[in-house]
Amino acid sequence: MSHANIGMKVNANNLPNIRHRKSEKKFYVSRMVGLDSDESLRSNISDIMEVEMKTDEETESDGEHTQRLIPSPTDHECINDDAKKSVTRDTQFRQFKDENVWSMSIQMFVPFLLAGFGMVAASMLLDVVQHWPVYQTVSEVYILVPALLGLKGNLEMTLASRFSTHANLGHMDTKKQQWTLIVGNLALIQCQATVVGLLASLAAIILGWIPEAQFDIYHALLLCASALVTASIASFLLSLVMVAVILLSKQINIDPDNIATPIAASLGDLTTLMLLSGIASLLFKATAPMLIIFHVIVTPVWYYIAAKNPFTREILDYGWAPVICAMLISSVGGLILDYTVSNYKGIAVFQLVINGVGGNLAAVQASRISTSLHKNHRSNSQEAPTVRFNPFYVFCTKGGHARTARVLLTMVIPGHLIFSYTISYLQAGHTSFTPIFLIVYLTAALVQVILLLYITQLMVVWMWIRGMDPDSSAIPYLTAAGDLLGTALLGIAFHILYAIGDGDSDVGD
Template sequence: MEESENHHQVFLLKGQTIVSSAKRNDSIELSSIGNDNDNNSDSGISPNDSEVDILIPDQGHTQTPKTGLSTMFDHNEEKWYIVASQVFIPFMIAGFGMVAAGLVLERVKELSVFKEITEIYILVPALLGLKGNLEMTLASRLSTQANIGNMDKRSELQRMIIGNVILTQLQAIVVGFLAALVSLAMGWVPQGHFNIRHALVLCSSSVSTASIASLALGSIMILVVVVSHKCKINPDNIATPIAASLGDLTTLGILAGIGGFLFKTIDNYAWLSIMITVVFLVLTPIWIVLSSRNEYVKDVLIHGWSPVVAAMLISSAGGLILDFAVQTLRGVAVFQPVMNGVGGNLVAVQASRLSTALHQQGKPGEFQDINQYHASKFCPNPYKVFCANKRSSSTTRVLLFLAIPGHLTFVFVISRLATDQTRLSILFVILYVIAALIQVAILLYIAQWMVKFVWRHERDPDNVCIPYLTAIGDLLGTALLTCVFLLLP
């Protein structure tokens, strides 16, 4: 809610709807009314607003049950050990997927395309970050839909799936193309010359990798959310880790395969790279028209670009650090997907859960507690985020401390499988775990503030927060990992 505007803010307290008129000086005047049917905020969740309204009973009224599985997944009732048990296995599976991605990155850096086109290292974090920009956002969006009961109707489910698949294809193509341009610009400026062959290979590889990986991972995400919903498991706890487990490995494998093939054929078949790029760009207006006709993704189509584009730019800044680290520090590549992925994985779970809890109260901009509205204006107290005797804080602690056994396990596996083991000393492990805890703690703290901040400004956190958080995680993770290797003797 902008301070320069005069509009109404709705709070739900003890069975009554209280309207707050927020003015330029932030003074609040409260008036009690019986019912509020005039709500001008739109979450973009469902065409049927009644499906997401929370009916809070009064003494003289009959309680109306929440839709679908929302009562089972009420975040005020879900115990910390339930969260830990549901998150742990997908989290470990995701971690092993990231370990595999790190091993793949360590191997593919020996390919000709990675040696000749060094700008590809700037592109890698941006493409790997697409799982946070697109697939994790998709998983969070669908998890919210499941928890508020919108997946119970087959016809609604079909429109929801088709719309989200088309939208992610559109976003993948646009972001993939922009990421290639940014990588070329960042590589071109310091080198002082432009290579058209490298540009063609980078652009065609980027858009095709983003599109194919997004289609594969998006389909898996939809399947995971639907099946977990049917099995009465909270998809908020498992969908985003599974997206992380497959995202890095799949994207790196596709990029290495397509990039290597196009690099070998660029001298004799330059038209192939041009044709691939043109075909994907021609498809974008078609996807725009189809997305605009789907009520479940129309709002994301209009308002969902700034998070994914900003996240791509942040990840590309991390790519500059990775480009330096890979060429100057031995062994850093194998740990990069693990360091970045674990932090992004854990904070995505937290952001998805916080967003679902807010959606169960109403629409973006609505707060069940007036104190919660005021608290969303300020950065939260770090002590309350991590140490308070609240279930939200206990969940934050669970996610933070999961990073310790997770990273220790992943480092041990890497030490057994990686060809370069010279850096795996006790000092390295200690510094590595400290860096990982710093990264995860910062991300969890930012998530606690960002979700409420976005909600207060009447935006859907499912579409906004995860791209920013995973991109910040990539930047922090790459920078902290580089510092760890620089501190080693």
């Protein structure tokens, strides 16, 4: 039997199950030339064309399994690009599921420590600026502190979570995609920062007016201008840092979900508090209404840019409720802070630490759960997410997000001990570190994180089921809840210490 006949026998057996591309026709012909007589060649070509006409009628679903008739080194060039991306996503998904506990812990703990030291620095700064004239005269600035520091949760941490999800889903593989994402999100952040800053100042004015029923237009303008300028500058700077962190983590193959949100928090507190205190002190002597008018005029420009961007258009529709509600929740926490600082001076240096630690850990968990839900959706997973109220499922089940929750919980006490003794070593604050103080303080911190992680599991899955994107909706609520719970629990802790007589004479100073 000739070589051509043998080849045709094999081809006749394989062709019915294979879909051919038109580009392969020349290849088959060129490989068969010279193998047999002209008559045999014409017969072979007619057979191939006949089989191709039949196979062209097959469904497109066979396209993912395209094979060549004759093996060659160019086989891989014919693989469909979508199939390549699908394989890559499946590989990444398996890596995500099989993530090593130690690797995950190290990736989380190092940024967590950096974030903690950033919050320690911010707390020490708050301990200093609370004695400045602007804080002494315009006490409503205290109400602005949690609301504006909460911008890192409302805006920068949601930005980090969105970018992390886009990076994990392969939406940042090209320069064009990266620039489109960056420009649209920067415009969106500026628009949201201006609106949230304005609303935060109005909330501070109203909450400050309620107890004494006195309104001072000078104080109102000061709060409004300070909030707008601080929110705009801080959000722009922190957004640039977040973009750099996500791109760098993608280059060195680190899961951005583990590091992006804590780094946003590490710089967010200190940068925002420094800007707020400095700007409020400058405007304390010369309030500039033109600053308020400028920010109000430029906001529609940011809105227009974000509305034209495909990645941020939807967030303009449904992304306002979370940031505004979170701002209001944080403002209530600020009202509690205003009361507790006036009664317990020692509370200021711990306030931002306990608030930030809880919010950061909850944000990491929310970002990971959200990415997992997106990946399951992309891989057509048959397992439908359900809201589970059982705390045992959230913390004690094997593997999955319960394992992540346990890892995050193990960071709470070591982290707070490191941060507390750093404060003590630097001789900051007005509180001595007695065993009773540490027990009460660490208990409050642990309770806060347990509650936040439980709320995180329920909220993220519930939002996903309702069709909301948890990356843009969950983290603002969680960081605001962290501020409120942290402020309330720390106030209760100091009240207990003051009531039982800790033996520390300056707890109430």
